[in-house]
Amino acid sequence: xxxxxxxxxxxxxxxxxxxxxxxxxxxxxxxxxxxxxxxxxxxxxxxxxxxxxxxxxxxxxxxxxxxxxxxxxxxxxxxxxxxxxxxxxxxxxxxxxxxxxxxxxxxxxxxxxxxxxxxxxxxxxxxxxxxxxxxxxxxxxxxxxxxxxxxxxxxxxxxxxxxxxxxxxxxxxxxxxxxxx
Amino acid sequence: xxxxxxxxxxxxxxxxxxxxxxxxxxxxxxxxxxxxxxxxxxxxxxxxxxxxxxxxxxxxxxxxxxxxxxxxxxxxxxxxxxxxxxxxxxxxxxxxxxxxxxxxxxxxxxxxxxxxxxxxxxxxxxxxxxxxxxxxxxxxxxxxxxxxxxxxxxxxxxxxxxxxxxxxxxxxxxxxxxxxxxxxxxxxxxxxxxxxxxxxxxxxxxxxxxxxxxxxxxxxxxxxxxxxxxxxxxxxxxxxxxxxxxxxxxxxxxxxxxxxxxxxxxxxxxxxxxxxxxxxx
Numbered sequence: 001x002x003x004x005x006x007x008x009x010x011x012x013x014x015x016x017x018x019x020x021x022x023x024x025x026x027x028x029x030x031x032x033x034x035x036x037x038x039x040x041x042x043x044x045x046x047x048x049x050x051x052x053x054x055x056x057x058x059x060x061x062x063x064x065x066x067x068x069x070x071x072x073x074x075x076x077x078x079x080x081x082x083x084x085x086x087x088x089x090x091x092x093x094x095x096x097x098x099x100x101x102x103x104x105x106x107x108x109x110x111x112x113x114x115x116x117x118x119x120x121x122x123x124x125x126x127x128x129x130x131x132x133x134x135x136x137x138x139x140x141x142x143x144x145x146x147x148x149x150x151x152x153x154x155x156x157x158x159x160x161x162x163x164x165x166x167x168x169x170x171x172x173x174x175x176x177x178x179x180x181x
Numbered sequence: 182x183x184x185x186x187x188x189x190x191x192x193x194x195x196x197x198x199x200x201x202x203x204x205x206x207x208x209x210x211x212x213x214x215x216x217x218x219x220x221x222x223x224x225x226x227x228x229x230x231x232x233x234x235x236x237x238x239x240x241x242x243x244x245x246x247x248x249x250x251x252x253x254x255x256x257x258x259x260x261x262x263x264x265x266x267x268x269x270x271x272x273x274x275x276x277x278x279x280x281x282x283x284x285x286x287x288x289x290x291x292x293x294x295x296x297x298x299x300x301x302x303x304x305x306x307x308x309x310x311x312x313x314x315x316x317x318x319x320x321x322x323x324x325x326x327x328x329x330x331x332x333x334x335x336x337x338x339x340x341x342x343x344x345x346x347x348x349x350x351x352x353x354x355x356x357x358x359x360x361x362x363x364x365x366x367x368x369x370x371x372x373x374x375x376x377x378x379x380x381x382x383x384x385x386x387x388x389x390x391x392x393x394x395x396x397x398x399x400x401x402x403x404x405x406x407x408x409x410x411x412x413x414x415x416x417x418x419x420x421x422x423x424x425x426x427x428x429x430x431x432x433x434x435x436x437x438x439x440x441x442x443x444x445x446x447x448x449x450x451x452x453x454x455x456x457x458x459x460x461x462x
Contacts, residue, residue: 073236079321102321103412125412126227127226128238129231131240146287147277148289149276149277150287162223176352176353176409177408178353181348
C-alpha cells in the first residue's frame with residue numbers, strides 16, 4: 001500500500017502506476033458529477049457536441065455538495081453504483097483519468113478504466129464536513145438548472161483524501177464481502 | 182410550540198450525532214485495522230469537526246421525517262413543521278433534496294407535495310404534552326432498504342434470511358457501520374413504517390420483549406459475521422445495532438421490511454409542555 005499526493009490534471013503514466021489499496025490525496029480541480037450530470041453530458045457527447053467544461057485528464061467526483069453562496073458546507077461522496085450504467089461511456093468520450101466516489105463500481109467501468117488508463121477511488125462515505133475542509137473554493141458551476149445537488153461544481157481542492165484506490169487501470173478490483181447471503 | 186425550537190433541533194440533529202451512536206462508532210474504531218481503521222478515523226474526525234464548526238455531518242442532509250404524538254392541533258403543527266423545514270434549509274443549512282419524481286425538478290426548500298413527511302401517532306404519554314421524534318434519512322441507505330411479503334410458513338427463519346439478504350446485497354452502498362431497522366407484520370406499508378420507526382430507539386435500549394431482544398442480538402452477530410466492515414473494506418463492524426418493531430398482521434401474510442441506516446444516524450426527540458421545551462436524546 002502506497003500513499004500518493006497527486007496534482008490534477010493527471011497523466012496516464014501516473015494513473016497506471018496506481019494499485020488497488022493505494023491511498024491518494026488530491027490537489028487541484030475536482031468536477032462534481034452525479035446522476036443527472038452524467039445523463040446530460042452523454043446526451044451532448046453522443047450528438048458530437050462539446051461540454052462546457054474540459055474533462056480530459058481531470059478527476060470527477062460523485063458528489064452532490066451542500067453549498068451556500070461561494071462556500072462548500074459539506075461535500076462527501078454519493079453512491080457510485082448509480083452511475084455504473086453511464087460511466088464507461090463517459091470515460092471513453094471524455095478521457096477523464098480519475099473518478100472519486102463511494103461503495104464500488106461494476107465490471108463495465110472496470111474494463112473502461114483498464115482500456116483508457118483511469119482509476120476509481122473512494123473517499124469515506126458520510127464524511128461530508130471533512131471533505132469540505134479540503135475544498136478551498138468553487139471556481140465555477142455548470143448546469144445549475146439541474147438543481148444544486150445535480151449541478152457540476154468545479155472545485156479547487158488541497159490534499160483531498162484519503163481516497164482509496166479500489167479499481168485500478170490493470171483491471172484489478174479490491175475484493176469485498178457482498179452478496180454472500 | 183415555537184418554530185425556532187424546531188429549527189434549533191434540526192440544526193443539532195444534523196450537526197451532532199446522538200451520544201449512543203458516537204460511542205458505538207468509537208468502539209468500532211478500536212476494533213478495526215488497516216483500511217477499515219483509516220475509514221473509522223476519518224469518520225470520527227468528521228464527527229468532531231462537524232460538531233466544532235456546526236456543519237452538517239454529511240452533505241446528504243436527508244429527507245426529514247417527523248413522528249408526532251399530541252392530542253389536537255394537527256394542522257397547526259404540520260404548518261409549523263413545514264415552516265421550520267423551510268427555515269432550517271436556509272439557516273442550518275440543509276441541502277435541497279426534494280424533487281418531483283417525474284420531472285426531477287427541485288423546488289429548493291425541501292418542501293413540495295407531501296413534504297416534509299409527518300406521521301401523526303395519536304396521543305403521547307400525557308394529554309397536554311406534544312412529543313416529536315425527527316429522523317434525517319439519506320438516500321444512500323434508504324435506496325438499499327427493502328420490503329418482503331413472505332409466506333407465513335417461512336416464519337422466524339424467513340425473517341432472519343430477509344434481513345441478512347438485504348444487508349449483504351447492500352454491501353458498502355449504505356455507508357456501514359449501519360444500523361438495521363426491522364419491521365415485522367402489519368401490512369406492506371405498515372411494516373416499512375415499523376422498520377423506520379425502529380431506528381428511533383436508542384442503541385443501548387433493549388427490546389422490552391425478551392425473545393425479540395435475543396433475536397436482535399442474534400441478527401447483529403450474524404450481520405457482523407458477513408464482514409462487510411466500515412465502508413465495505415472488511416472487518417468486524419458491519420452494524421452497530423439491529424432494532425425491531427412489529428404489529429399483528431393478516432393470517433395469510435408475513436410482511437417484513439428492512440430499513441438500513443448509514444453510520445450517521447441523525448435522530449432527535451423533542452417534548453413541549455406548554456411553553457417548556459426540551460430536547461431528549
